[in-house]
Amino acid sequence: MDWKRFLRALVPHAGLGHLLETYLTWSGVGIISSLIASALDAYSEIPYAAYYTSALNDAVGFKFWILLSVIGILLFCASVPVLYLSLRLPQLAGFSLRLRRFTYTFFLVAFDEGALMIGILTANFFDTNERISLLASKSFLFSDVGFFTIIALLILDSLLWLFGEAIYSQNQRGYSGVVEMLVNAPLKYAIPGYLLVTGLVVQVVVAQ
Template identity: 50%
Template sequence: MQIGILIKLSIPKSGLSQGLETFLTWSGVGLTGALVANFLDQQADLAYAAYYTNAVNDAVGYNFWILLAVIGLLLFSLSIPLLYFSPKAPRIQVIDRLLRRLSYTFFLVAFDEGSLMIGILLANLLHTSEKMTLLATKSFLFSNVGLFAILGLMFINAFLWLLGESIYNRDDQYCSGLVNLLLKVPLKYLAPLYLSFTGIGLYLLVYQ
């Protein structure tokens, strides 16, 4: 019962419907674009021609998605301490709001980019051709992309959306959901938890 309550409280104020709509829009664009590109390239006279499939792969990048997520996480890590102490120190509220807005922006752009990428991978899974498989392998840095890999990407991508919408709400410019839950944790527990996760995250980023 408590787990259900925590899950409900971790949902951002914007609600799940907005995130789902955005995901379906961008993944639909990626899926449709990849399938249409593959169909058009199959009509080419030259067997190795892959002009439109190349265009689809140029539109999205796995490394760029990671970069956006990393920047969002770094800004998120900087925002949490400021957000925690901002009620007691009004002078830092402006900086706190700016960092949270930037973190929100990078997370949501990463979510859009990730949704587009997932759509392309789904197209590759549903309608595999030699051209598309080769280019997808080159673009996404892994081959034989299966359903479980795509589901894993969907989970990570959804978590980025959750962090972004939780750290900043466009209506009241404050936090909600998961971040709101974190702020209610006593400082003696929150500080070690924050330092541990931030330290591990920085180590993984520097020594990737």
């Protein structure tokens, strides 16, 4: 398999258009909310303006995003072998479907939260308002939001979308992308690879 076919096979049924559309929606909400809060900061002596400006601090937390992501990844590691077994033991099909749908939910919420966070951080990157920067720093634990920080979060959040849409497709209720490649891979490659990746994930979670 050449690289073009390999990369094409990694894309879930939802397609990259769905990824872009969801990013534009949630990051757009974050950007617009931040700009409105920044504008209201000029009237911070007015109670309602101060209330809405500080609301950015409660929008989404970086630690909560990490928690959702970790739960989703651990469930993903459990869902793949269950899916593999369900393809050979039909009595496990129902349980596998529910587990994959449950796993997808965590990835979905984590991705949406991440996209919202990226939108707020992007607005903070272009907006020099001191109070907005302080709120973003307090909420997201980033003392200096730079271009590469946003790009890193963008890549990590996109991976959440990739795994989530691969483990469960809302429209087709099936699986695709990287999950399809995993369950169809020869066991001599799939088992060592699965054990290695799962071990690394558990190690990172425990170390964190």
